[in-house]
Structures are given as structure tokens and as C-alpha cells.
Amino acid sequence: MPSIVEVAKRAGVSIATVSNVIRGTKRVSPALQERVQLAIRDLDYYPNELARSLKVKQTRMLVMVLPDITNPFFPEIIRGAEDCAFQRGYFLMTANTDEQIGRERRIVSALRSYRVDGILLASAPGKDISHIESVLRAGLSIVCLDRTVSGIETDAVLLDNVRGAQECVRHLIQAGYRRIAIITGPLKLLTGRERLRGYGDALREADIEPDPALIFEGDFREDSGYRLSKEMLRRRRKPSAIFVCNGVMTLGVLKALEETGMLCPNDIALATFDDLMLDHSFHPHLTTVVQPSYEIGARAATILIDRIEGKLPKEPLVVRIAPTLIVRESTRPRRP
Amino acid sequence: MPSIVEVAKRAGVSIATVSNVIRGTKRVSPALQERVQLAIRDLDYYPNELARSLKVKQTRMLVMVLPDITNPFFPEIIRGAEDCAFQRGYFLMTANTDEQIGRERRIVSALRSYRVDGILLASAPGKDISHIESVLRAGLSIVCLDRTVSGIETDAVLLDNVRGAQECVRHLIQAGYRRIAIITGPLKLLTGRERLRGYGDALREADIEPDPALIFEGDFREDSGYRLSKEMLRRRRKPSAIFVCNGVMTLGVLKALEETGMLCPNDIALATFDDLMLDHSFHPHLTTVVQPSYEIGARAATILIDRIEGKLPKEPLVVRIAPTLIVRESTRPRRP
DNA sequence: ATGAAAGCGCTAACAA
DNA sequence: TTGTTAGCGCTTTCAT
Numbered sequence: 001m002p003s004i005v006e007v008a009k010r011a012g013v014s015i016a017t018v019s020n021v022i023r024g025t026k027r028v029s030p031a032l033q034e035r036v037q038l039a040i041r042d043l044d045y046y047p048n049e050l051a052r053s054l055k056v057k058q059t060r061m062l063v064m065v066l067p068d069i070t071n072p073f074f075p076e077i078i079r080g081a082e083d084c085a086f087q088r089g090y091f092l093m094t095a096n097t098d099e100q101i102g103r104e105r106r107i108v109s110a111l112r113s114y115r116v117d118g119i120l121l122a123s124a125p126g127k128d129i130s131h132i133e134s135v136l137r138a139g140l141s142i143v144c145l146d147r148t149v150s151g152i153e154t155d156a157v158l159l160d161n162v163r164g165a166q167e168c169v170r171h172l173i174q175a176g177y178r179r180i181a182i183i184t185g186p187l188k189l190l191t192g193r194e195r196l197r198g199y200g201d202a203l204r205e206a207d208i209e210p211d212p213a214l215i216f217e218g219d220f221r222e223d224s225g226y227r228l229s230k231e232m233l234r235r236r237r238k239p240s241a242i243f244v245c246n247g248v249m250t251l252g253v254l255k256a257l258e259e260t261g262m263l264c265p266n267d268i269a270l271a272t273f274d275d276l277m278l279d280h281s282f283h284p285h286l287t288t289v290v291q292p293s294y295e296i297g298a299r300a301a302t303i304l305i306d307r308i309e310g311k312l313p314k315e316p317l318v319v320r321i322a323p324t325l326i327v328r329e330s331t332r333p334r335r336p
Numbered sequence: 337m338p339s340i341v342e343v344a345k346r347a348g349v350s351i352a353t354v355s356n357v358i359r360g361t362k363r364v365s366p367a368l369q370e371r372v373q374l375a376i377r378d379l380d381y382y383p384n385e386l387a388r389s390l391k392v393k394q395t396r397m398l399v400m401v402l403p404d405i406t407n408p409f410f411p412e413i414i415r416g417a418e419d420c421a422f423q424r425g426y427f428l429m430t431a432n433t434d435e436q437i438g439r440e441r442r443i444v445s446a447l448r449s450y451r452v453d454g455i456l457l458a459s460a461p462g463k464d465i466s467h468i469e470s471v472l473r474a475g476l477s478i479v480c481l482d483r484t485v486s487g488i489e490t491d492a493v494l495l496d497n498v499r500g501a502q503e504c505v506r507h508l509i510q511a512g513y514r515r516i517a518i519i520t521g522p523l524k525l526l527t528g529r530e531r532l533r534g535y536g537d538a539l540r541e542a543d544i545e546p547d548p549a550l551i552f553e554g555d556f557r558e559d560s561g562y563r564l565s566k567e568m569l570r571r572r573r574k575p576s577a578i579f580v581c582n583g584v585m586t587l588g589v590l591k592a593l594e595e596t597g598m599l600c601p602n603d604i605a606l607a608t609f610d611d612l613m614l615d616h617s618f619h620p621h622l623t624t625v626v627q628p629s630y631e632i633g634a635r636a637a638t639i640l641i642d643r644i645e646g647k648l649p650k651e652p653l654v655v656r657i658a659p660t661l662i663v664r665e666s667t668r669p670r671r672p
Numbered sequence: 673a674t675g676a677a678a679g680c681g682c683t684a685a686c687a688a
Numbered sequence: 689t690t691g692t693t694a695g696c697g698c699t700t701t702c703a704t
Binding site: 001044046047048049050051053054059061063069070072075076078079082086091092093094095096098106107109110112113114115134137138139 | 382385387389390397406411428474
């Protein structure tokens with residue numbers, strides 16, 4: 001790999017001149033420009049970003065740290081963030097923690113050593129958040145995504161979970177359902193708690209007292225959807241509708257319904273968070289709270305870069321993004 | 337961010353000593369070790385990997401470049417590669433090209449400037465592959481994944497596509513189907529061509545002459561699955577079975593079946609590449625050629641690192657991974 | 673066992 | 689306009 005010195009030699013100029021034509025920092029005569037460009041091409045020269053970063057103390061590198069790259073909810077977020085980063089001259093990559101706080105710590109440490117400019121973080125749940133605190137103290141910018149790290153004050157882009165859940169359950173009520181069960185996310189996650197709150201709000205709004213026997217705490221994984229719905233369908237007093245708090249769990253619920261031989265929406269209505277591309281193939285099509293994932297990613301990246309570039313006031317900025325309810329057949333109005 | 341100098345000062349030693357205790361390169365007396373560790377902790381010091389990399393000319397950074405992070409086929413590959421990389425002391429991240437060769441070029445350029453040690457590449461299709469050639473010439477290691485870049489000789493980990501398709505179609509034939517249609521991938525992709533070949537091989541093996549009217553060239557996207565199966569189902573002489581060459585297109589096929597009111601497997605049998613987690617929710621469960629994605633990722637990373645560390649003979653190493661056929665209800669044996 | 677110092681490839685302040 | 693040079697934070701050779 002040639003260095004700037006070799007380029008300079010070949011072009012017969014100083015390294016400062018090479019640097020100037022590359023970065024356009026200073027005026028360089030057309031003749032020299034030409035010669036330098038030629039040398040660069042001839043040598044197939046790529047500036048060493050490590051050296052540059054070392055000098056200017058910024059890498060223009062951003063990393064999105066995700067808990068579970070397998071969750072189909074994330075890819076669009078990445079795309080949104082990537083597009084935004086690129087437009088503003090940053091480079092964005094992705095790293096995966098597998099929901100393990102230990103891996104998250106390791107990754108964050110590595111990113112610190114690589115001196116990335118900023119981190120987009122959907123944190124794995126865990127009580128030991130010292131790695132986040134210390135990275136923040138060190139002056140690295142972090143924007144939380146989808147979930148916050150509790151106990152940490154930082155910029156964040158979150159879905160308006162309460163509202164999404166509320167609108168969805170409200171719709172179920174209007175469609176004539178009253179015994180509405182919920183399969184929540186883990187209640188140690190803010191996301192989990194907020195969606196449960198929206199559920200409760202909608203019920204009380206319609207003067208229905210939330211029934212603890214209809215509240216099932218899942219963990220956002222497929223198996224919990226399966227297990228919990230099996231359990232609820234075994235009961236004598238079954239619910240007339242289920243509201244599932246994320247898409248992956250819904251896969252489990254569908255499996256349980258199939259095994260139980262229950263038909264949706266005739267035997268039981270179903271509404272869920274997250275579109276999983278199932279709408280095409282699964283029958284009936286599911287009523288869904290859709291998150292604008294691309295926008296979430298783009299907003300988060302925008303805030304991160306604004307923060308890095310010092311364009312934001314000191315206080316943490318927390319943005320709530322509104323979801324959209326898409327009504328489909330799985331919640332067809334109930335025959336009276 | 338403190339530097340090694342500050343650590344040295346605080347510990348009252350030279351920077352060489354600090355470096356030695358961090359890297360364990362040389363013996364350091366326990367007393368000094370202690371003092372250095374303390375200083376590191378006190379200052380919350382993270383070694384500057386940029387500076388280190390600049391000096392030692394390696395970053396221990398690997399990047400997987402993917403064409404479409406939205407395709408559920410990739411996440412497991414990432415996990416496999418990540419685990420392997422981590423075990424061997426490398427750090428792996430992911431970047432996304434969106435199937436656009438232009439983006440791929442930009443990303444590869446950036447990675448070159450960042451001086452990453454190696455690239456795992458599932459290349460976007462495109463005829464201008466100069467960026468790959470030049471990066472290879474520069475001595476950077478690349479391992480191709482899932483698809484090769486045609487015209488380039490480099491290490492690769494590929495699925496045994498011919499065999500996967502052949503076994504699948506062979507199974508259909510044994511189950512009593514004879515008019516078997518195929519929805520292929522883009523035939524400009526090796527993957528697309530190989531799966532078609534396996535299909536043909538299986539037919540000829542059973543003395544069935546492949547019928548051009550049953551061969552439909554798709555593009556691995558959902559819409560082509562939808563469109564092409566609509567078209568074939570409109571024909572007077574319908575096929576008795578469809579073999580779909582990837583999972584995403586199958587979503588489209590299912591949609592078409594539903595709209596046409598055709599039932600599987602009674603009206604038509606269905607077999608497909610790639611498990612999309614649909615097996616739980618979609619009825620009937622689909623006969624599938626499953627790719628061992630995790631293993632593909634892990635193998636690729638292993639080869640890449642071995643290559644980087646000079647442990648491989650000079651010739652490109654091409655590994656074929658065997659898929660597994662999982663037979664489910666969608667290809668139930670035909671009533672005679 | 674410890675330290676001094678050169679140098680990795682670049683930018684930017686300064687000189688010419 | 690162009691060039692010289694110090695220095696970014698680290699590793700490593702060579703003295704001590």
C-alpha cells in the first residue's frame with residue numbers, strides 16, 4: 001500500500017501539496033493538481049484513514065450496536081441510518097450483541113479503542129450499565145434506539161409505544177371485543193411496560209377494568225408467544241381477542257392457534273406489533289401496529305451527527321415516533 | 337481521552353513499560369505492573385487502536401459486506417462469522433450495499449482507507465468489478481460468500497446449489513409429481529444458474545425432459561414470485577408442483593396461490609429454498625432446502641482469518657457447503 | 673527490567 | 689502557491 005510520501009515523490013511535489021489536493025484544503029495550481037491526481041491513480045493510492053484520524057481526532061465512523069440482528073425489525077432501521085450517515089459524510093457499520101450484556105460491553109470497548117465518533121445503541125437489557133456511563137463520560141456520543149438504558153440520560157429515538165398499543169386496543173374494542181388478552185414484552189424493558197400501559201389506558205377509557213388474568217408477560221421471543229397463548233387457550237374462560245406486543249411472538253401465537261384448531265378471527269381476534277412480511281402469506285391478514293423503521297433509523301443518525309458536530313443544545317433530546325395502525329381481517333368486527 | 341503518556345506519568349514509568357504491561361510483550365516487575373494497572377483504571381484509559389494499527393499495520397478489523405440486510409437469510413451468517421472472528425481476536429462489523437454496485441464500490445473504498453484486515457463479501461451483481469480487482473491487488477484479503485464475483489479468483493464459501501436443488505426436485509418426483517415448474521433466481525447469478533441445473537439434472541435422471549414452458553426466471557424478490565406464479569397458474573396446462581429457488585420469492589407465490597384460491601398440496605405442491613420462519617405459521621408447512629447459514633458464516637470467517645495470517649496455500653480455496661432437505665406437508669405424496 | 677527515541681502516515685501551522 | 693516540520697498515540701529496537 002503506497003503512502004502519501006510515494007505519491008508526493010512520483011508527482012514531484014511535497015506531501016503537504018498532496019494532502020491539499022486530496023482534501024481541497026488549500027489552493028493548488030492546476031498543473032500540480034493534475035500531476036498529483038495522476039500519481040494517485042497510477043499508484044492506486046487510498047489515503048490512510050487511520051493516520052488521518054489519529055491526527056484530526058475524529059474517524060467519521062459510526063456504529064449501530066444491535067441486540068439481535070435476527071429480528072426483522074432492525075434491518076430497515078439500519079438502512080435509514082446508513083443513508084443519513086452517508087449523506088453527511090460519515091460511514092456507518094453494524095455490530096451485534098445477541099442480547100448479551102457481556103458482548104455489548106466488549107463491543108463498546110472495542111469501539112472506544114477504535115475511536116469511533118458515535119454509537120447508535122439498542123442496548124441489551126442488564127443492570128450493569130457502567131460501560132455506557134463511562135463511555136459517555138469519555139465524551140463519545142450515544143443515541144439510544146428503540147429502547148433506552150434506564151438510569152442513563154442521553155439522546156434517544158423511541159417509538160410512541162403507549163399510543164401504538166392504545167390505538168390498537170381501542171380498535172379492538174370498537175370492533176366489539178371486550179375480553180382482550182395481552183402478551184407483553186419483558187416488563188423490565190421500557191418498551192414492554194409502555195405497551196402494557198397503552199393497553200390498560202384503552203381499556204379504562206372504555207370503562208373496562210383490566211383483568212390481571214388476561215395479562216401475560218412474554219419476552220419478545222417466539223417461544224413465549226407460543227407458550228403463553230397455549231396456556232391462555234387452555235383456560236375455561238378464553239379471551240375473545242389477543243393483542244401481541246411484538247411480531248416475533250406472534251409467530252408463536254399463530255403456531256399455537258393452529259395446533260389448537262382455533263380460527264382467526266372467528267374463534268379469536270388477533271392484533272400485533274410489527275409487520276413481519278407475513279401479511280402476504282398468512283391467512284387471515286393481521287391487524288398490525290407498524291413502526292416506521294426507516295424513519296427511526298434516519299432520525300437517530302441525524303441526532304447523533306448533530307450531537308457530534310455540536311449542533312444540539314446540551315440537554316438530551318428524546319424523540320417519540322408515531323406508529324401507524326393497519327387494520328386487516330384478523331380483527332374483523334364481531335357479530336353481535 | 338487520556339493517552340499512554342498520561343498513564344505513564346501517573347504510574348511514574350515510561351510509556352514503553354505501559355505498552356509492555358498492556359500487551360504482555362515483555363516481562364515487567366509485579367510492582368510496576370500494579371502501578372500501571374492502577375493508573376489505567378483511574379484514568380479509564382482505552383488504548384488508541386488507531387495509533388496501534390498505524391504502527392503495526394494491521395487493524396484486526398473485519399467487515400462483512402452484504403447486498404441486502406433485509407433478506408432473512410443473512411443474519412445467521414453474520415452470527416457465525418462474528419463468533420468465529422471474536423474467538424480469534426478479530427472484530428467484525430457489517431455494512432450494507434443494498435444490491436447497488438455503486439454503494440458497494442464506495443463501501444469497499446472506505447474499508448480500504450480504514451485499512452481493515454479483510455472483507456467477507458456477498459457481492460452485488462454488476463459487470464464492473466474493478467474495485468474488487470484493485471483491492472485484491474493491494475493485498476487485502478477477500479472471501480466471497482454465497483455468491484462469487486465472476487471473473488475473480490478468490491477464496492469462497494458457497495452452498496452446494498446443484499445438489500440442493502437436485503435433491504429437492506428428486507423428492508418431488510418420488511412423491512409422484514411430474515409436471516414440476518421452477519421459479520429460478522436471476523440467471524446472471526451463479527446461484528441462479530446452479531439451482532436451475534440441479535432441477536434439470538433431477539428431471540433427466542428420472543427420464544423427464546425439462547419443459548421450457550415450466551421454467552420461469554425470477555429475480556429472488558418477492559414480486560417476481562408473485563407475478564410468475566400468477567402467470568403460470570393462468571395457463572391451461574398447470575404444473576402439479578412448483579419448486580421456488582429462494583424464500584423471499586416463495587412469499588409471493590403463497591400470495592398468488594391464496595388469490596387464485598388454489599390449495600397446497602392438494603391442488604399444487606410447493607417446495608422452496610430457505611427457511612423463513614414461515615414453517616410455524618403458514619399452513620401447510622413447506623418442504624424446504626435449508627442452508628446451514630451459521631456454518632457458512634463461520635467457515636468463511638475461518639478462511640478469511642487463515643488467509644490473513646498466511647496459513648493457507650496460495651491457490652484460492654473454494655468450499656461448498658451441503659444444504660439439508662426438510663420434507664414437510666407441502667409436498668405430500670400425490671394420490672395416484 | 674526499564675527507558676529513550678525513531679517512525680508508522682497523515683494534517684496543519686509556519687516559513688519561504 | 690509550495691514546502692518543511694512538529695506531533696497525533698502507539699510499538700519496538702536499542703541502550704542502559
